[in-house]
Amino acid sequence: MLVGYARTSTLDQKAGLEGQERELIAAGCERLFIEQVSSVDVRAREELAEALTFVREGDTLVVTKLDRLARSVAHLLEVLDTLTDRGAALRILNMGIDTNTPTGKLMLTVLGGVAEFEREIMLERQREGIAKAKAAGKYRGRKATARAKSEEVLKLHREGVGGTQIAKRLEIGRASVYRILSEASDGLNADAGAEG
The missing domain is CATH 3.40.50.1390 (Resolvase, N-terminal catalytic domain)
Known part of the structure; x- marks a missing residue:
């Protein structure tokens, strides 16, 4: 069909x-x-x-x-x-x-190969650029991730603010908010288990 x-x-x-x-x-x-x-x-x-x-x-x-x-x-x-x-x-x-x-399969395989080649070239250029920036003392690395805002996430959560609103206020992804909350919860559960 x-x-x-x-x-x-x-x-x-x-x-x-x-x-x-x-x-x-x-x-x-x-x-x-x-x-x-x-x-x-x-x-x-x-x-x-x-x-x-x-x-x-x-x-x-x-x-x-x-x-x-x-x-x-x-x-x-x-x-x-x-x-x-x-x-x-x-x-x-x-x-x-x-x-x-067979020709159709070959064409799509070639497309995939070209895409992979382009990606490798891009990554190589990126690595070279980072190495040059480090040598010149200009490389700062990635900006702080959502984990840097963990305390703020937990504080807002304790205040009753929902995950979506926390993400909007702190300008981080919702998944990051829930990951931080989950890790904090897992940590509390592990502490409670150790005491019991």
């Missing part, structure tokens, strides 16, 4: 979404998953997650363009791994890539 996935970033792009839908139907897609959501917010892409869950062995996920599916080559390879694990393939209409064919 051919399973189509279409996406645009904003509600203003309704015509683009309708165009994708027409192309997917013309390509023979029997089931469509359609959404209007930013490519950056992967967690919000519920229709993509549903499409990846829906595909079965022998199915092909079809998209009109690569940027409708993946936000990066790493994300593309992640999607491709999911499809491969399910015995499904990927077809990108405007690129003529179909992973049902």
Whole structure:
């Protein structure tokens, strides 16, 4: 079965979404998953997650363009791994890539290799830049993380402020707030266990 996935970033792009839908139907897609959501917010892409869950062995996920599916080559390879694990393939209409064919698999493997190469070059340049900055006495390292605000987090929590509000007030991530609270709780539990 051919399973189509279409996406645009904003509600203003309704015509683009309708165009994708027409192309997917013309390509023979029997089931469509359609959404209007930013490519950056992967967690919000519920229709993509549903499409990846829906595909079965022998199915092909079809998209009109690569940027409708993946936000990066790493994300593309992640999607491709999911499809491969399910015995499904990927077809990108405007690129003529179909992973049902050896050429299609090769093209995506080459894309992944180029992305990995680019990342290694970027990391090497970053390391060189840090080494130069250290040699010049200009390297300060990372800014203080949320752990530096642990006392403030715990104080606000004791005052009854919720995790989301603590994160906003201290300009740190919610996950960091909950990690600090969890570690403090674990520490209290360990102390109580040692006394008992």
